[in-house]
Amino acid sequence: MSNSNSKSKFWTRIAYASGTFGHDFFYAMIGTYFMIFVTSNLFNTNDQIYNEYMIGIVTTIILVLRIGELFIDPFIGNTIDKTKTRWGKFKPWVIIGAFIAAITLAILFTDIGGLTSSNPILYLVLFVVLYLIMDIFYSAKDVAIWSMIPALSFDSREREITATFARIGSVFGGQLVTILVIPIVLHFSLNPNGGAGDANGWFAFAVIGGGIATLGAIILGLGTKEGTSTLRENKTETSFKDVFSILLKNDQLLWIACAYLIFGLGQNIVNNFNLYYFIYVLGDSTQFSFLGVINVIIGLLAVALFPTLTQKFTRRKLFIYSIIIMLIALILYAFAGQSVILTLIAAGLFSLPQPLIFLVVLMTITDTVEYGQLKLGHRDEALVLCVRPLIDKLSGAITSGVIGITAIWVGMTGKATAASITLSNLMNFQIVMFAVPFVLMLIATFIYKRKVTLTETEHAKIVKDLEQNWDTINK
Template sequence: MKKSNSLLKKLPGYIGYGVGAVGLDLSYGMFYSFLSYYLSSVLGLKPAFLLILTPIARIWDGINDPMMGTIVDNTRTKFGKYRPWILIGAFSNAVVLTLLFTSFGMSGTKLYIYIAAMYILWGMTNTMADIPYWSMIPSFTSEAKERSLVATIARTFSGLGQGIITILTPIILPLLSTGMTTEKGYSATGFSRWAMICGIALILFSATCVFNTKETNVVYNEKQKFSFKQIFKTVAHNDQLVVFMIFAMLSNAGWYLTSSTAVYYFTDVLGQPKGQSLFQTIGAVGSVVGLLVIPMLSEKFTMRSIYTISLSMTILGYALMFLFGPVLKIAIALDICYILASVGISSMFVSQTVFLADIVDYGEYKNGSRSESITFSMKGFLQKMAYTIQTVILFGGLGIFGYNEQIKEGVINNATKNAIGTIAFGIPPILIIISMIVFRSKFKIHGELAEKIHSYITEKRAADGDEK
């Protein structure tokens, strides 16, 4: 009873924390779901440009993300360890998001240089907010079920942010667009205005999070200077972090492919750009169901079992989507099958967040050092690596089949349409199957080891409290 009352007291703070994810995912959704289409179909940039830019940006992220993690780990202010950076990062990212989707009438070499700079700056400013935000979860509680609740709340609001972007963007863009538009009514002006609105919302939601969340049970490590040696040591000595990065990167890349290719599929293959809104709305229903079942499943199943079930549902959903999409071309059946995949995907993301919190504890148990922010910086980095995989597959495919040339001619041939359908619904389940194999065979934080880690952390916190 006492435990239930304690949880009820914490719930408003957890909800306040979750609200911040809405804003972060407005920016995240614009970048990962619509930037590719904006650059290729609205600005007319060549696919080879992103194929070169994306790996270069990931090299910088490999330096910047853990660097930011170290900065957060070393932060000690009256305002807390994490919240100052969430606010600073959100404001910076909002400005850069608007600039990224605003071309100022540039063309040629100037436009390519400008987009490259904004692209890299978006990653940097997103990191400033994303790492401290998700790094807060282990500080709330060490209880597995309560962590699952916090992660579920955050992921619920995260899904809301994604839903706003994927559902409303195809509807709102034509309303905001003026001047030269694509055949579907999208213009550079429309994207710029919509990005600005999302940027303002990002700041407001992040401020709500920051001023309604209290940092509790924060563990301050001894201040460390940033060094590649320390970053490498943190990652290399935490074998479960490496395993996590591999299986999460593969599964995330699968979902990113569908998310980013959907606009091409509904616009260029089906000729129904607003059909994407229905598709994403139905997917959002599945996502909500997936988020709701996590707390219920956690009462009877371990996170390992829940994650396996989530991936299995996702794979089955994709198999059916490929059948009713590219093969049979029955749009309504494709939409319905997306519910099944979305239930699995949303459950998958919640589980991944819980796993990362467990990996932080595992690092302390094994190596004596928590390094929350460095560990959680790997989440952002693996997401960007997943986006790199998505970009290489998507733009590699579009380049091979001559998509840009066909857009200029106004006719997309059947081979290109089939390629888009396969990229959206055929390749993702293959990546997710490989991900599940890695997870089942290599991830070992479950059962007896998980119990040992929890006992160790609980006893250590109690001892630290006695010393104080």
């Protein structure tokens, strides 16, 4: 490869990583911090019964909308696959999706002009509309941004390098939120509210985060270009009526999706409760930023080592070893009590393997593009790759429900503080935060080990077969 080509590929990866940086910054805002805003600030009147009632309704709405949209995501992927523009099929969706999602999320991080108190019914109606718009355009961006990987290369090794750059960006973006969220919220808040800030602070956080995500999308759009290959050409397009049929017939896609969903539920429960732990157990939310710093450092290190680790251990072993580390971390976390040091160590150790598992799953799902292409005689990049964000969305929806219900159950809402949490409620909180994820991760590992058989070697054979026979298959 010439020096100029190497430089071009390097800057393409940097641009791509900039897009994933902003994307995961935005994802953390939706998946983790929006529910904290809802439970701590959105409904913060003196009527605690009303607060909990409205939190319960909003939590239910989010759960229903996100689960309902699962049936829309495959059609979003199919639509992206059919997109033909001078800029490619993916980049328009990334940029437009980022812009619209950022605006709608900023509005959602408000009480929409005081409607939560003056007209709750109208607020809920507008909430449904705004959340649905935000979620659909975020999904389109999510599918498009990660579907670019199989369009850039057919080689598993090259895909790992590209995905490593992308994941470095996403880890940095996702963990930077952990560092910045409390400082931003408290800086712009007029009332600290026991460390949870106020509505002004959360709105400023939403505006800043949306701007970062949009800027990253623009950089990606300007700095990347899709590759061309006869293997990416279909003689016929997948119709809407065949969308679910294509997905259901790809057995390796379904099994990795099943394992990832169960794992994601356990992972997200812990991640989403981290800030609650600092606010309502340790009683010091300002320490939470240190966890963000730790996670950025170890996350970037883990991702940078991914190509080396997969060569030494293979993806299957790396997945299992990563789960073992996370289970050990959960045990340490459960016994951390009010020790800030032990909490930071346990939470950091729990976060360490998460980027590695994400990359193993992403690479396996990416390779199922060719697996399905050979098995079904049809190539569907965005349709197949939409499964990963679809799972994240389902996992996030269920987790949001768990977080909202648990926060009400254990009294971690409104004006509550660490001093107001009873020992029995603390025990219930720990069961949900630690014991439930432990069991879920064990189940996910069992499914992955028994059912996911698509290895790097098997994928290389599939690509070779396609290169030799695609013209015959694709008639």
